[in-house]
Amino acid sequence: MTFSLPPQAEKALALLHDAGFEAWIVGGCVRDFLLGLVPKDYDITTSALPEETKKVFGGYPTIETGARHGTITVVLEGETLEITTYRVDGAYSDARHPDGVSFTRSLREDAARRDFTMNAMAYAPGLGIRDFFGGTEDARQGIIRAVGDPETRFREDALRILRAIRFAAVLDFSLEEATQAAARRCAPALGKISAERLYAELGKLLCGKAAGRVLRQYPEILSVVIPELGPMVGFQQQNEHHCYDVYTHTAVAVDHVPPVLPLRLAMLLHDVGKPDTFFLGEDGQGHFYGHARRSVALAETILTRLRAPRRLREQVTTLVRYHDAVLEEDPRRLRRWLNKLGPETFFDLLEIQRGDTAALAPAYCTRNDRLNSLEKVAKELLAEKPCLTMKGLSVNGNDLLALGYQGPNLGAALRALLDRVLEGEIPNEKQALLGWLAQNDTKNSPERGDNA
Numbered sequence: 125m126t127f128s129l130p131p132q133a134e135k136a137l138a139l140l141h142d143a144g145f146e147a148w149i150v151g152g153c154v155r156d157f158l159l160g161l162v163p164k165d166y167d168i169t170t171s172a173l174p175e176e177t178k179k180v181f182g183g184y185p186t187i188e189t190g191a192r193h194g195t196i197t198v199v200l201e202g203e204t205l206e207i208t209t210y211r212v213d214g215a216y217s218d219a220r221h222p223d224g225v226s227f228t229r230s231l232r233e234d235a236a237r238r239d240f241t242m243n244a245m246a247y248a249p250g251l252g253i254r255d256f257f258g259g260t261e262d263a264r265q266g267i268i269r270a271v272g273d274p275e276t277r278f279r280e281d282a283l284r285i286l287r288a289i290r291f292a293a294v295l296d297f298s299l300e301e302a303t304q305a306a307a308r309r310c311a312p313a314l315g316k317i318s319a320e321r322l323y324a325e326l327g328k329l330l331c332g333k334a335a336g337r338v339l340r341q342y343p344e345i346l347s348v349v350i351p352e353l354g355p356m357v358g359f360q361q362q363n364e365h366h367c368y369d370v371y372t373h374t375a376v377a378v379d380h381v382p383p384v385l386p387l388r389l390a391m392l393l394h395d396v397g398k399p400d401t402f403f404l405g406e407d408g409q410g411h412f413y414g415h416a417r418r419s420v421a422l423a424e425t426i427l428t429r430l431r432a433p434r435r436l437r438e439q440v441t442t443l444v445r446y447h448d449a450v451l452e453e454d455p456r457r458l459r460r461w462l463n464k465l466g467p468e469t470f471f472d473l474l475e476i477q478r479g480d481t482a483a484l485a486p487a488y489c490t491r492n493d494r495l496n497s498l499e500k501v502a503k504e505l506l507a508e509k510p511c512l513t514m515k516g517l518s519v520n521g522n523d524l525l526a527l528g529y530q531g532p533n534l535g536a537a538l539r540a541l542l543d544r545v546l547e548g549e550i551p552n553e554k555q556a557l558l559g560w561l562a563q564n565d566t567k568n569s570p571e572r573g574d575n576a
């Protein structure tokens with residue numbers, strides 16, 4: 125079997141081989157090659173010690189990223205490449221990091237410290253694949269199997285539990301039975317893992333093509349990563365719109381939005397406030413008044429704890445806040461929404477509402493016809509390039525200054541004009557706007573200024 129490697133990887137392997145060392149591409153890239161996917165990066169493992177690696181790449185820029193763990197980053201052909209010495213990890217006393225690492229000259233020992241059989245293979249041109257643990261067959265069959273005893277491996281580093289189900293979601297694979305049982309048993313240990321590591325794996329999991337199935341299959345693992353999901357599991361909605369409990373509804377909805385992080389996170393968290401807001405009405409139906417607001421508060425807490433970037437937190441909470449808002453085709457209402465959210469977020473919100481609707485009881489999924497037609501109307505409206513913001517008005521601050529408006533009154537006048545334009549009462553044309561101002565003189569109106 126031959127794989128075509130990018131020039132920087134070819135070159136690094138050749139330089140190390142020429143210097144008398146063993147060197148292989150290893151890990152995720154070998155797995156991806158076998159699966160016919162394009163690897164994201166090419167990690168290299170070598171028998172050369174870090175000092176020896178540095179010597180081999182003496183003529184190239186190197187960065188000592190993780191020298192303690194034996195990793196040297198080299199810049200070759202304009203690309204960075206991580207080159208790591210064969211290593212064995214020492215004891216793990218904290219379920220997170222090895223107490224120390226030691227270097228070895230044995231590729232097999234290096235492979236044995238890796239997480240799953242499909243991630244423990246090495247490849248070099250002319251030498252083919254080195255597969256010590258049956259990774260080729262497991263990859264072919266779509267099986268995620270721990271290298272060695274799964275419970276031991278998960279107790280060493282609990283993040284591997286989340287990685288296992290992340291790979292299951294991304295590749296649409298299944299966990300081998302013993303690996304699966306150990307993952308469930310050891311799940312509480314994930315509580316010790318840092319937010320950054322959890323967040324990175326969770327994001328990949330959510331954007332996986334089998335995310336919904338994996339969420340449904342492993343609620344006990346997800347509930348350690350995000351404890352607020354726990355109360356949703358099995359929570360019956362007792363409402364005719366719903367055929368799933370809150371957690372299952374959420375998992376189904378996740379699959380029905382495009383695989384981009386803000387949408388998937390918003391879908392995951394849109395109903396997280398439901399268990400807190402449930403009440404059984406006299407009509408015998410379960411209701412969740414105010415759940416969107418409660419979900420926003422919880423989403424904010426969750427995403428802050430996971431150290432999600434601020435911009436993403438804002439995107440997600442905006443979508444959660446309005447996930448059940450009633451959107452109408454009326455152009456006046458549409459312009460208001462487009463003004464409030466901006467077109468991009470507005471269309472994201474439509475995706476969220478469609479995902480939410482697709483996970484309702486079948487009789488109610490038809491609401492999506494309405495959302496599709498709403499999208500069409502919104503696109504037609506935008507094609508006319510309507511004025512949706514103050515900046516889009518055909519008069520600006522200078523025009524109003526010239527008319528004698530100042531300070532808060534000027535801002536209030538612009539806002540009043542935008543309001544009239546959004547309402548469709550006056551066209552966004554300079555003459556019309558100035559004419560309206562002349563008739564509705566707000567220059568000397570202190571109330572308007574004060575309210576600004």
Ligand code: ATP
Binds near residue numbers: 237240244
């Ligand atoms: P991706 O394609 O998402 O990058 P990957 O398998 O390359 O997946 P990385 O996090 O880049 O994942 O790790 C590279 C390799 O390092 C893995 O393939 C695996 O061999 C090993 N590895 C990574 N994390 C762990 C871990 N927590 N425990 C054991 N081995 C690990």
Ligand code: MG
Binds near residue numbers: 153164
């Ligand atoms: Mg990788």
